[in-house]
Amino acid sequence: MRDFHLPGRSPVFAANGMCATSHPLAAKVAVEMLESGGNAVDAAVAGAVLLGLCEPQMTGIGGDCFALIKPAGDERVVALNGSGRAPAGLTAAKLRAAGHDRMPLDTADPVTVPGAVDAFCQMSRDYGLKGLDSVLAPAIRYAEEGVPVAPRVAFDWVHHVGKLQGAARDRYSMAGAAPVPGQFFRHTGQAEVLRRIAAEGRDGFYAGEVAEDMATSLQALGGTHTLQDFAATACTYGDPISGTYKGTELVEHPPNGQGATAILLNNILSHFDLPSMDPFGTARAHIEAEATKLAYDARNRFIADLDHTTRLAHMLDPATAGHLAALIDPDRAMASPAPLTEAFHKDTIYITVVDKDRMAVSLIYSIFKDFGCGLASSKFGILFHNRGAGFTLEAGHPNEANPGKRPMHTIIPAMLRQNGKVTMSFGVMGGQYQSTGHARFVTNLVDYGLDAQAAIDAPRCFDEFGDMKVEKGYRDEVRQDLIDLGHKVVTPLNGIGGAQAIRIDHDIGVLEGGSDPRKDGCALGY
Numbered sequence: 001m002r003d004f005h006l007p008g009r010s011p012v013f014a015a016n017g018m019c020a021t022s023h024p025l026a027a028k029v030a031v032e033m034l035e036s037g038g039n040a041v042d043a044a045v046a047g048a049v050l051l052g053l054c055e056p057q058m059t060g061i062g063g064d065c066f067a068l069i070k071p072a073g074d075e076r077v078v079a080l081n082g083s084g085r086a087p088a089g090l091t092a093a094k095l096r097a098a099g100h101d102r103m104p105l106d107t108a109d110p111v112t113v114p115g116a117v118d119a120f121c122q123m124s125r126d127y128g129l130k131g132l133d134s135v136l137a138p139a140i141r142y143a144e145e146g147v148p149v150a151p152r153v154a155f156d157w158v159h160h161v162g163k164l165q166g167a168a169r170d171r172y173s174m175a176g177a178a179p180v181p182g183q184f185f186r187h188t189g190q191a192e193v194l195r196r197i198a199a200e201g202r203d204g205f206y207a208g209e210v211a212e213d214m215a216t217s218l219q220a221l222g223g224t225h226t227l228q229d230f231a232a233t234a235c236t237y238g239d240p241i242s243g244t245y246k247g248t249e250l251v252e253h254p255p256n257g258q259g260a261t262a263i264l265l266n267n268i269l270s271h272f273d274l275p276s277m278d279p280f281g282t283a284r285a286h287i288e289a290e291a292t293k294l295a296y297d298a299r300n301r302f303i304a305d306l307d308h309t310t311r312l313a314h315m316l317d318p319a320t321a322g323h324l325a326a327l328i329d330p331d332r333a334m335a336s337p338a339p340l341t342e343a344f345h346k347d348t349i350y351i352t353v354v355d356k357d358r359m360a361v362s363l364i365y366s367i368f369k370d371f372g373c374g375l376a377s378s379k380f381g382i383l384f385h386n387r388g389a390g391f392t393l394e395a396g397h398p399n400e401a402n403p404g405k406r407p408m409h410t411i412i413p414a415m416l417r418q419n420g421k422v423t424m425s426f427g428v429m430g431g432q433y434q435s436t437g438h439a440r441f442v443t444n445l446v447d448y449g450l451d452a453q454a455a456i457d458a459p460r461c462f463d464e465f466g467d468m469k470v471e472k473g474y475r476d477e478v479r480q481d482l483i484d485l486g487h488k489v490v491t492p493l494n495g496i497g498g499a500q501a502i503r504i505d506h507d508i509g510v511l512e513g514g515s516d517p518r519k520d521g522c523a524l525g526y
Contacts, residue, residue: 002453002454008457009453009457009514009515009517010453011451011452011453011512011513011514011523012453012512012513012514012515012522012523012524012525013510013511013512013513013525014510014511014513014524014525014526015356015509015510015511015525016034016355016356016525016526017031017034017035017040017043017353017354017355017356017511017525017526018031018353018354018502018511018513018523018524018525018526019031019034019043019044019047019351019352019353019502019513019523019524019525020351020352020500020501020502020513020514020515020521020522020523020524021047021051021349021350021351021352021500021515021521022051022055022058022349022350022351022429022498022500022515022516022519022520022521023050023051023054023055023150023153023349023519023520023521024150024520024521024522024524025050025054025142025147026047026048026050026051026054026351026521027047027515027521027522027523027524028524029043029046029047029050029138029139030043030044030046030047030351030353030524031043031524031525031526032138033046033047033130033134033135033138034353034355034356034526035526037129037130038128038129038130038134038135038355039072039127039128039129039355039357039359040353040354040355040359040360040361041069041123041124041127041128041129041353041359041361042124042128042129042130042134042135043353043355043361044067044123044351044352044353044361044363045120045123045124045128045135045136046135046136046138046139047351047353048065048116048120048349048351048363048365049061049120049135049136049139049194050138050139050142051349051351051365052139052190052365053139053142053143053147053185053187053190054142054147054150054153055150055153055349056172056185056187056371056383057153057156057157057160057347057370057371058156058347058348058349058366058367058370059347059348059349059365059366059367060190060367060372060382060383060385061114061116061117061190061193061194061205061382062114062214062367062372062376062377062382062383062384062385063114063116063365063366063367063368063372063385063387064082064083064084064112064114064115064116064365064366064385064387064409064411065082065083065115065116065119065120065363065364065365065366065411066079066080066081066082066083066253066257066363066364066409066411066412066413067079067080067082067119067123067361067362067363067364067413068080068240068251068253068361068362068363068413068414068415068425069123069127069359069360069361069362070358070359070360070361070415070422070425071127071359072355072357072358072359073357073358075417075420075421075422077240077251077415077417077422078237078239078240079237079238079239079240079253079254080119080122080123080235080236080237080238081115081119081235081236081237081238081253081256081306081406082115082116082118082119082120082122082235083112083115083256083257083387083406083407083409084112084113084114084115084233084387084406085112085113085115085229085232085233085404085405085406086112086113086388086391086401086402086403086404086405086406086407087112087113087223087224087225087226087229087403088224088226088228088229088403088404089223089224089225089226089403090109090224090388090401090402090403091401091402091403092391092392092393092395092400092401092402093395095109095393095401096393096395100393101393102392102393103388103389103390103391103392103393103401104389105369105373105386105389106163106165106373106374106375106386107221107222107373107375108218108219108221108222108223108225108373108375108384109222109223109388110368110373110386110387110388110389110391111218111223111225111372111373111375111384111385111386111387111388112385112387112388112406112407113225113229113230113232113233114214114233114382114384114385115233115235116365117197117202117205117206118202118205118206118233118234118235119235121197121201121202122202122235125201127359131198132197132198132201133198133199135198136194136195136197136198137198139194140191140194140195140198143186143187143188143190143191143194144186144188144191145186146184146185146186147184147185147186148181148182148183148184148185149179149180149181149182149183149184149185150181150520151181151520152518152519152520153520154178154179154180154181154183155494156347156370157178157179158178159370159493160370160371161173161176161177161178161371163370163371163374164371164374165374165375166375166376166378167217167375167376167377167378167381168371168374168375168376168381168383170381171187171189171376171381171383172371172376172381172383187381189379189380189381189382190380190381190382192380193205193210193380193382196208196209196210206230206231206233207227207230207231209379210380210382211227211230211231212227213377213378213379213380213382214230214377214382214384215227215229215230216378217375217376217377217378217379218377218384220378221375238254238306239254240252240253240254240259240415241253241254241259241260241263241312241316242263242417243263243264243266243267243316243318245266245267245269245270245442245443245446246270246446246447247418247446248416248417248418248442248445248446249416249417249418250262250263250266250414250416250438250442251414251415251416251417251422252412252414252438253412253413253414254306254312255303255304255305255306255309255312255408256303256304256305256306256309256406256407256408256409257303257408257409257410257411257412258299258303258408258409258410258412258434258435259412259414259435259438260299260303260312260315260316261295261296261298261299261303261315261435262412262414262434262435262436262438262439263315263316264295264298264299264315264316264320264321264324265291265292265295265435265436265438265439266438266439266442266443267316267318267320267321267322268291268294268295268321268324268325268328269287269288269291269439269443270321271321271322271325271326272287272325272328274287274443274447274448275447275448279444279447279448279450279458280458280459280473280474280475280478281478282478282481282482282485283330285461285470285474285478285482286330286333286482286485286487287328287330288436288439288440288461289333289461289462289463289468289487290328290329290333290334290463291324291325291328291439292435292436292462292463293334293336293337293463294324294327294328294337295324295435296337296432296435297337298311298315298320298324299315299408299435300337302314302315302398303315303398303399303408304397304398304399304405304407304408305398305399305405305406305407305408306406307405308398308399308405309398310398331485332485332486333468333485333486333487336463336465336466347366347367347368347369347370347371347431348364348365348366348411348429348430348431348434349364349365349366349429350363350364350365350413350427350428350429350498350499350500351363351364351365351500352413352425352426352427352500352501352502353425353502354425354502354504354511358504360415360422360425360502360504361425362413362414362415362425362426362427363413363427364411364412364413364427364429365411366385366387366411367383367384367385367386367387368385368386368387368389368390369385369386369389371383372384372385372386373385373386387407387409388401388407389407390407390408390409390410391405391407391408410431410432410434410435411434412427412434412435412438413425413427414426414427414428414438416442416445421504421506422504423503423504423505423506424452424501424502424503424504425501425502425504426438426441426452426499426500426501426502427499427500427501428441428497428498428499429497429498429499429519430462430496430497430498431497432462432464433460433462433464433496433497434497436462437460437496437497437499440460441455441456441499441501444458451503451512451514452501452502452503452512452513452514453513453514453515454514455501455514456499456500456501456514456515456516456517457516457517458473459471459472459473459474460473460495460496460497461474461482461496462496463487466488467488467489467490468482468487468488468489468490469490469491469492469496470482470489470490470491471491471492471495471496472491494518495516495518496518497516497518498516498518498519498521499514499515499516500513500514500515500516500521500523501513501514502514502523511525513525
């Protein structure tokens with residue numbers, strides 16, 4: 001239990017349904033969807049689409065998503081991959097010939113075909129109780145009337161408004177400037193697109209005038225995208241992957257996401273006596289950073305489109321973790337692995353919903369970098385993500401950019417199972433951090449007995465590209481100890497990532513939610 005003398009948040013408890021996400025309006029809309037007879041899928045899609053307006057620097061209908069769905073009355077978990085593919089005209093060979101040694105960030109080249117809308121429509125059709133007209137109505141209304149900009153959103157906006165170009169600058173800035181907290185952001189073009197999706201389903205986005213707007217805009221910006229690329233977009237169902245940490249099963253989305261990295265990282269950490277360490281002391285931070293380096297090195301070499309990932313079983317094998325754990329020196333930091341040629345990503349939203357029938361949805365949705373590639377379609381103002389920057393241009397690599405492939409993604413939804421039952425739906429935002437964030441969240445729960453909110457609130461650190469990012473919540477002596485161990489300690493500009501979680505207490509029939517203070521959101525229930 002938290003110290004009520006100090007600032008903080010209590011976990012949120014409710015019996016009938018709950019949403020936890022990074023913006024209060026989206027949480028409210030999701031709970032209202034549940035109260036009006038919708039289920040967790042209806043609520044998650046309604047909230048997620050609205051987040052594209054509440055947090056446009058993080059996500060939008062021009063992006064990708066992944067979801068884990070636990071149906072009502074069933075403990076199986078279904079994985080839905082809503083990530084788009086490279087257009088038929090994209091090849092690494094052409095980009096290398098043009099002088100690139102890594103994927104560009106702010107052109108049409110890294111724009112893979114957006115996959116989220118197709119996934120939302122498929123989820124709604126297969127699992128939802130309400131029609132898309134009802135589910136999208138709140139986002140349509142807010143797009144027309146406007147959303148007051150929240151403080152964390154305004155903070156991000158002012159740092160990245162300068163990358164917006166052309167139509168994106170017109171739609172996503174206030175005469176070139178970032179909005180201030182409380183200022184309204186409207187997007188009538190998106191309202192029209194959502195009305196068409198509500199009426200026509202996926203064809204309202206991937207065919208007709210909206211698809212023509214996206215394809216012709218990208219072609220004008222130098223892209224190879226065609227109407228056929230948009231028409232061919234299709235999400236895919238699959239089986240999740242999982243690994244067990246001290247009796248708790250971590251359920252992750254399979255590649256092209258990096259969920260296997262979180263499982264590998266937990267398997268490495270299982271070789272160390274974390275409970276004997278101060279949860280926010282030097283030893284735990286050091287061991288976690290070293291394990292992260294090793295797990296991420298494996299990710300960088302192996303994870304790609306599932307059709308091109310050949311070493312997944314090797315990553316999930318506990319023996320692999322044992323070999324890697326033996327490489328960790330508790331008294332000295334190792335050198336960082338070779339840097340990625342892929343661009344790093346950091347802008348994402350996460351939403352989780354559990355309903356009265358205990359259907360659970362864990363959904364993550366992103367446009368990759370802040371405001372994607374900074375480009376938008378000319379007529380409707382659909383902001384394009386640059387998810388293709390997750391490809392490598394290294395010839396022969398499993399994640400090499402080529403036609404029809406999905407790039408490696410950093411965004412990963414998750415769930416926990418105990419004794420065969422799903423007991424928690426959670427996610428951690430923060431780009432590269434997400435696998436480490438999942439592993440740390442699990443060890444906060446399992447090794448240190450923290451509740452979901454406390455596990456989210458707790459200070460974070462992360463070794464990334466040679467820098468050991470240490471939040472201000474760590475003591476100064478810990479920082480110095482890490483420096484003495486050989487880490488290059490830096491303080492990040494803002495908190496590392498964000499997280500939300502809902503715990504399902506099967507014994508007493510209650511839901512317990514937590515939401516990250518590093519974001520503007522909350523957990524709400526009824």
